[in-house]
Amino acid sequence: MAKKKKRQKKSQQKNYSKISAHKRQGKKLIPPLVDNFDFTNSSWIDDRLPEMLWAILLVTHLPREDALNVFRKVAKYIEDLPSEDKFYDVTHTGLSKLSSERLDDVLAIITDQQEQKEVLASLLLLDELPGQEAWAKALNVDRIDDDWNLLMESVGHTLWHQTQESTDCRWLKVLCRMMAGKLQIAFENPEDSRQRVNEILYYPDCGDPSHVRASIRATEITPAPLSSNQTGWAAKFWSECLAKTPCFPINTNFPSREILTGTTRERLSKVYNLLIEHTHHTRTTSGVDARHDAVFGLGLYSLSLLQELLQVGSCNSISSRTTLRTIAESFITLAYLAKKDDAELWQKYRVYGTGQVKKVFLKLDDSQTEIPHFVDLTTLEQLANEDMWQEFQTIDLGHWADTNLRKMSEEVGVKDVYDRFNDWTATFSHGHWPAIRDAVFDTCGNPLHRLHRIPRQSPRALPDVVPDACQLVDQILEIVSQLYPHFQDRVTLEERHL
Numbered sequence: 001m002a003k004k005k006k007r008q009k010k011s012q013q014k015n016y017s018k019i020s021a022h023k024r025q026g027k028k029l030i031p032p033l034v035d036n037f038d039f040t041n042s043s044w045i046d047d048r049l050p051e052m053l054w055a056i057l058l059v060t061h062l063p064r065e066d067a068l069n070v071f072r073k074v075a076k077y078i079e080d081l082p083s084e085d086k087f088y089d090v091t092h093t094g095l096s097k098l099s100s101e102r103l104d105d106v107l108a109i110i111t112d113q114q115e116q117k118e119v120l121a122s123l124l125l126l127d128e129l130p131g132q133e134a135w136a137k138a139l140n141v142d143r144i145d146d147d148w149n150l151l152m153e154s155v156g157h158t159l160w161h162q163t164q165e166s167t168d169c170r171w172l173k174v175l176c177r178m179m180a181g182k183l184q185i186a187f188e189n190p191e192d193s194r195q196r197v198n199e200i201l202y203y204p205d206c207g208d209p210s211h212v213r214a215s216i217r218a219t220e221i222t223p224a225p226l227s228s229n230q231t232g233w234a235a236k237f238w239s240e241c242l243a244k245t246p247c248f249p250i251n252t253n254f255p256s257r258e259i260l261t262g263t264t265r266e267r268l269s270k271v272y273n274l275l276i277e278h279t280h281h282t283r284t285t286s287g288v289d290a291r292h293d294a295v296f297g298l299g300l301y302s303l304s305l306l307q308e309l310l311q312v313g314s315c316n317s318i319s320s321r322t323t324l325r326t327i328a329e330s331f332i333t334l335a336y337l338a339k340k341d342d343a344e345l346w347q348k349y350r351v352y353g354t355g356q357v358k359k360v361f362l363k364l365d366d367s368q369t370e371i372p373h374f375v376d377l378t379t380l381e382q383l384a385n386e387d388m389w390q391e392f393q394t395i396d397l398g399h400w401a402d403t404n405l406r407k408m409s410e411e412v413g414v415k416d417v418y419d420r421f422n423d424w425t426a427t428f429s430h431g432h433w434p435a436i437r438d439a440v441f442d443t444c445g446n447p448l449h450r451l452h453r454i455p456r457q458s459p460r461a462l463p464d465v466v467p468d469a470c471q472l473v474d475q476i477l478e479i480v481s482q483l484y485p486h487f488q489d490r491v492t493l494e495e496r497h498l
């Protein structure tokens with residue numbers, strides 16, 4: 001059996017809440033932050049980034065200190081205004097609402113040097129930029145080439161709201177609010193307040209850098225009074241970028257963590273044949289033996305599924321997740337039956353299945369529509385009547401053991417198998433969104449498209465399921481051997497890294 005892989009413990013670096021930290025409310029698990037955080041208007045990418053394009057262009061294409069100096073000059077301009085004229089909103093929308101005199105003053109600072117003009121000229125690619133005319137006048141550019149690379153690069157550096165470049169732009173907003181007298185900093189201890197003010201004024205050279213950056217970001221996210229968001233510029237920006245620039249896939253075909261051989265067809269075929277032999281050796285009656293049939297049936301069924309997984313390309317396929325789930329469920333079922341080892345329960349498992357076949361047969365036979373191609377009604381009828389005439393067969397509409405798979409796994413001490421193999425595979429078999437996202441969508445590598453999803457030419461090669469399937473099949477064979485000693489052959493090869 002393959003050795004259990006030790007996953008690197010990263011508990012010290014975790015930046016997420018464990019399941020146990022969530023609060024249960026009915027059938028929902030609520031993360032700790034949700035109760036205490038207002039997410040309204042908090043999207044950096046969607047709403048706030050497009051409003052700071054000018055700053056983003058400067059801070060990503062000029063030497064950092066040069067860009068920060070431009071930011072400081074803008075803040076100084078605000079500080080020097082009479083109090084009734086002060087403003088703090090240096091977003092594109094905010095600037096466009098200034099009087100033309102103020103706007104020209106600010107843009108003169110922002111576009112002061114030739115290198116600033118060259119970088120900021122990209123803004124004129126955007127037809128709906130707030131204050132387009134004023135920007136064109138300040139930049140003194142009639143038209144520019146259709147070159148989106150500067151914008152693409154800048155947005156690429158700032159899509160993540162915590163990068164240094166993003167934080168610099170967020171600091172600019174905080175600094176301007178402070179200069180306009182619109183930022184209240186009042187800690188209980190006046191010394192703390194002074195320290196906080198200095199950290200903003202002398203950013204990035206005052207205080208512990210990681211603490212300062214975090215506190216700048218936390219301040220920037222709080223809504224400013226009379227904030228000028230909701231003007232629609234951000235949505236227009238993203239629409240224009242999508243319409244005017246192309247998609248290009250990142251091609252995220254993540255390699256699996258490691259390549260394990262699991263097993264070979266030869267080994268599997270040998271074990272399969274040996275299990276057939278063992279089935280014959282241990283048979284004691286030609287009558288119905290629910291225990292013997294279930295034990296060897298589940299063993300051979302799982303081995304057959306594993307054989308299918310070894311077909312070329314199968315182990316990385318979408319459907320292989322469903323196959324793995326079936327093998328895991330077969331293991332839990334067998335573990336449950338074996339632990340109870342009750343003649344009535346073995347029989348119940350069998351009779352329940354037969355009742356299901358009868359139900360399917362009767363429904364389809366009665367159906368006015370076409371019988372599905374994959375169904376053979378004659379086979380269903382034979383299966384429904386094999387042990388007993390179907391007229392005596394009761395149909396059970398519940399679970400065969402009056403429980404469910406999770407509870408069964410808990411009851412017999414194999415909940416770890418349920419946790420590891422059921423939920424993620426179920427996402428694939430139910431066609432839930434994360435499976436679809438993972439398999440058939442790629443991420444667009446154009447930063448101006450906000451990392452949106454684009455279809456793949458073919459499904460992603462998903463991580464190999466064979467090593468896990470081998471482990472489960474071997475656990476099934478272990479139970480077979482316990483119930484019908486001795487069957488010592490296993491499918492898993494010694495781990496071999498390719």
Ligand SMILES: [Zn+2]
Binds near residue numbers: 246247248445446452
């Ligand atoms: Zn795209």
